[in-house]
Amino acid sequence: MWPKLVAEAKDGGADCIESYVFWNGHEPAPGQYYFEERFDLVRFVRIVKDAGLYMMLRIGPFVAAEWNFGGVPVWLHYVPGTVFRTNNEPFKSHMKRFTTYIVDMMKKEQLFASQGGPIILAQIENEYGDIEQPYGADAKPYAMWAASMALAQNTGVPWIMCQQYDAPDPVINTCNSFYCDQFKPNSPTKPKLWTENWPGWFQTFGESNPHRPPEDIAFAVARFFGKGGSVQNYYVYHGGTNFGRTAGGPFITTSYDYDAPIDEYGLRRLPKWAHLRDLHKSIKLCEHTLLYGNSSFLSLGPQLEADVYTDNSGGCIAFLANVDTEKDKVVTFQNRSYDLPAWSVSILPDCKNVVFNTAKVQSQTLMMDMVPSRLQTSKLDGWSIFREKIGIWGKSDLVRNGFIDHINTTKDYTDYLWYTTSFHVDRSHLAGGNHAVHIDSKGHAVQAFLNNELIGSAYGNGSKSSFSVEMPIKLRAGKNELSLLSMTVGLQTAGPFYEWVGAGLTSVKISGMENGTVDLSSNNWAYKIGLEGEYYSLFKPDQGKNERWMPQTEPPKNQPLTWYKVNVDVPQGDDPVGLDMQSMGKGQAWLNGNAIGRYWPRTSSVSDRCTSSCNYRGSFSPNKCRTGCGQPTQRWYHVPRSWFHPSGNTLVIFEEKGGDHTKITFSRRTVSSVCSFVSEHYPLIDLESWDGSTPDDGRNAAKVKLSCPKVKISLLLSLRVLEIPAEPADPINKEAATIRTLYPLSRRPV
Ligand code: GAL
Numbered sequence: 001m002w003p004k005l006v007a008e009a010k011d012g013g014a015d016c017i018e019s020y021v022f023w024n025g026h027e028p029a030p031g032q033y034y035f036e037e038r039f040d041l042v043r044f045v046r047i048v049k050d051a052g053l054y055m056m057l058r059i060g061p062f063v064a065a066e067w068n069f070g071g072v073p074v075w076l077h078y079v080p081g082t083v084f085r086t087n088n089e090p091f092k093s094h095m096k097r098f099t100t101y102i103v104d105m106m107k108k109e110q111l112f113a114s115q116g117g118p119i120i121l122a123q124i125e126n127e128y129g130d131i132e133q134p135y136g137a138d139a140k141p142y143a144m145w146a147a148s149m150a151l152a153q154n155t156g157v158p159w160i161m162c163q164q165y166d167a168p169d170p171v172i173n174t175c176n177s178f179y180c181d182q183f184k185p186n187s188p189t190k191p192k193l194w195t196e197n198w199p200g201w202f203q204t205f206g207e208s209n210p211h212r213p214p215e216d217i218a219f220a221v222a223r224f225f226g227k228g229g230s231v232q233n234y235y236v237y238h239g240g241t242n243f244g245r246t247a248g249g250p251f252i253t254t255s256y257d258y259d260a261p262i263d264e265y266g267l268r269r270l271p272k273w274a275h276l277r278d279l280h281k282s283i284k285l286c287e288h289t290l291l292y293g294n295s296s297f298l299s300l301g302p303q304l305e306a307d308v309y310t311d312n313s314g315g316c317i318a319f320l321a322n323v324d325t326e327k328d329k330v331v332t333f334q335n336r337s338y339d340l341p342a343w344s345v346s347i348l349p350d351c352k353n354v355v356f357n358t359a360k361v362q363s364q365t366l367m368m369d370m371v372p373s374r375l376q377t378s379k380l381d382g383w384s385i386f387r388e389k390i391g392i393w394g395k396s397d398l399v400r401n402g403f404i405d406h407i408n409t410t411k412d413y414t415d416y417l418w419y420t421t422s423f424h425v426d427r428s429h430l431a432g433g434n435h436a437v438h439i440d441s442k443g444h445a446v447q448a449f450l451n452n453e454l455i456g457s458a459y460g461n462g463s464k465s466s467f468s469v470e471m472p473i474k475l476r477a478g479k480n481e482l483s484l485l486s487m488t489v490g491l492q493t494a495g496p497f498y499e500w501v502g503a504g505l506t507s508v509k510i511s512g513m514e515n516g517t518v519d520l521s522s523n524n525w526a527y528k529i530g531l532e533g534e535y536y537s538l539f540k541p542d543q544g545k546n547e548r549w550m551p552q553t554e555p556p557k558n559q560p561l562t563w564y565k566v567n568v569d570v571p572q573g574d575d576p577v578g579l580d581m582q583s584m585g586k587g588q589a590w591l592n593g594n595a596i597g598r599y600w601p602r603t604s605s606v607s608d609r610c611t612s613s614c615n616y617r618g619s620f621s622p623n624k625c626r627t628g629c630g631q632p633t634q635r636w637y638h639v640p641r642s643w644f645h646p647s648g649n650t651l652v653i654f655e656e657k658g659g660d661h662t663k664i665t666f667s668r669r670t671v672s673s674v675c676s677f678v679s680e681h682y683p684l685i686d687l688e689s690w691d692g693s694t695p696d697d698g699r700n701a702a703k704v705k706l707s708c709p710k711v712k713i714s715l716l717l718s719l720r721v722l723e724i725p726a727e728p729a730d731p732i733n734k735e736a737a738t739i740r741t742l743y744p745l746s747r748r749p750v
Helices: 002-011 041-050 087-109 135-151 214-226 274-286 289-290 406-410
Strands: 016-020 054-060 119-124 158-164 172-177 193-197 229-232 294-301 304-310 317-320 329-333 336-340 344-348 365-373 383-387 398-401 416-425 436-441 445-450 453-459 467-472 478-487 504-513 516-519 524-529 550-552 562-568 578-581 587-590 592-597 636-639 649-655 665-676 719-723 740-743
Touching: 002 041, 016 229, 041 054, 041 416, 054 087, 087 119, 119 135, 135 158, 158 193, 158 317, 193 214, 214 229, 214 274, 274 289, 274 344, 289 304, 294 329, 304 329, 317 329, 317 336, 329 665, 336 344, 365 578, 383 398, 383 416, 406 416, 406 524, 416 504, 436 453, 436 478, 445 740, 453 467, 478 504, 592 636
Parallel strands: 016 054, 054 119, 119 158, 158 172, 172 193, 193 229
Antiparallel strands: 294 304, 304 317, 317 344, 329 336, 365 665, 383 550, 383 562, 398 524, 416 478, 416 524, 436 467, 436 504, 445 453, 445 478, 504 516, 562 649, 578 636, 578 665, 587 592, 587 649, 719 740
16 A cells, blocks of 8 residues: 555645554564564655655654563563663663664665665654653653654754754754744754644553644644644544554554544545645745744734745735634735634735635535445355354463463463453252352453353553453352453553553452352463453464354354354445444454454544534634534544455454444445535635746636536536625524525536
């Protein structure tokens, strides 16, 4: 997907691609490096170069990024004496070794700009300035060490440190935020760089979906360049998918769509992508004067500002801003009047004509659909299943009195850890007993079985991974076996001392017993790391013939801890493909041995901050403009087309809770409809050919363009002409406008 994604970014007006480097992807075991396939960093940088773009390489190697363990290998936590991101010798020596490895690799391939390559900036650490305090006296020496270690690499290009307020010369401190117009680098010799402008936000399983309106993103960018910004980067312009177990946590979704300008599937998100493209073009029309001119600031009234740049060759550009969060206004600038919607910036590359206003979205909106496409054309190729044994399979790995930490035990080789124990109940104690098991866990999830029967599941969530749960149980006389499958859903990604955050059970009690509640916490517990199916690599296609798989014409539904395998067809066409897992519980999926990732169509609460409309005005936060309350956070799971063979594709599912595998389908991501809104007050400028001569007299000549990728528009559903009163009572509410004419155009092809 990389060449196409980079080309789409270039078409969207990007000059430069910024990427993190994921240490735990590149060094899965100490000294064992991996740069193949999706981790082929050199190949990626070359693709960027071949597209004619620059590159910013954020080596970190701590990166956060909603990526497992913030990108640092889990094994490093178990190197004796290591504390991450502080003045700690083992950490520093490993960080230096990995940074040097990456820098040397780039140098060898001549990829730094100083060598004629595309890399113009490199980053060390990531937002350390924001969390120095808890690290006490060891914070500053570490931050300064990181800067000098980086400088000593001699790349010939500048180093940056984001959110590092005291980055020492010549390292440039940069800004990460929804808005960075007020940011000032720590020395006048340093340019004003914005490394992370978040055009949306990430998701956790069980939450509704955040959206950042394009009007607000454009507003923030225009303000930044108006106020002297030099480089602005979207984090993320495309976030893609956290395949396998790379999603961090706890509970970060497999999708890293982020409401970004290019969606998870690699398609343009409209109008966002195009609105920002138009913004980029407009700013580039100002490029010469922005670079060579001097700026001045003018107040045009309350909440009304002009940032004006003039150069020696007579160039004049202006950014006119209305920062009022409610009122649309009309301003006078250099004897002309301009209409400025609330919370908007107009860009004037000649101090006269408006070529762009951040609140006037000219681009069409594309509505996307996931259209079901059958998993198999013939039912002849049936399903095979493998059922996990409940509790310890094979021999236990450990036996302890009491609990051990989940992550310290699995070292994250797997999400799964069995905690099992048994206890005796006298027959005389059974009668009339209301028995229940009470489980406390640091997180992230548990599946509980008593005497091989599922008694329940429990989970934490994205804001609190720990949980307590009570499950009613039916005990039997004699020996009772309690088997608790503890699960992680992505490891912590950031925060002070984040690598010490644990998971797993902390207390297990049985209530309703003869003598009240019995605490099993310090019982003798036997542990087993991982699943039997993982041990046999059932997800690998060459294990397909594995005699452990049981072919079944009608495999049972709603069974916990079951592996399913089936031969599937390639969905027709070339639309991107998602796997629809709505009928399933929770687990993991693979196609032809490639890990699609964790799936979990966990629904958010109906009251999880959703609103029926989204007001772009005013400061954005991820609590604004949410959708999908009461719906699964993530129903579809991206399966890249390149993972399919022309025929003979093996889909493997591991289901933890129980679901209906017969309802799993592929879906194709396609455009379902397009729509657009335009007004006679919108600039009527062709940004491609604008040479300064077009007068701003677009009034009454509004123009709208609609197009569908790959298909012809066959039906125009409606055209509504709205007449907005000169002084709308409520400018935010477009419904206040009267509908003058409604042309029902259905069934009339155009
Ligand atoms: C930043 C961090 C990024 C990413 C982002 C949120 O603080 O640097 O790596 O985690 O937050 O998406």
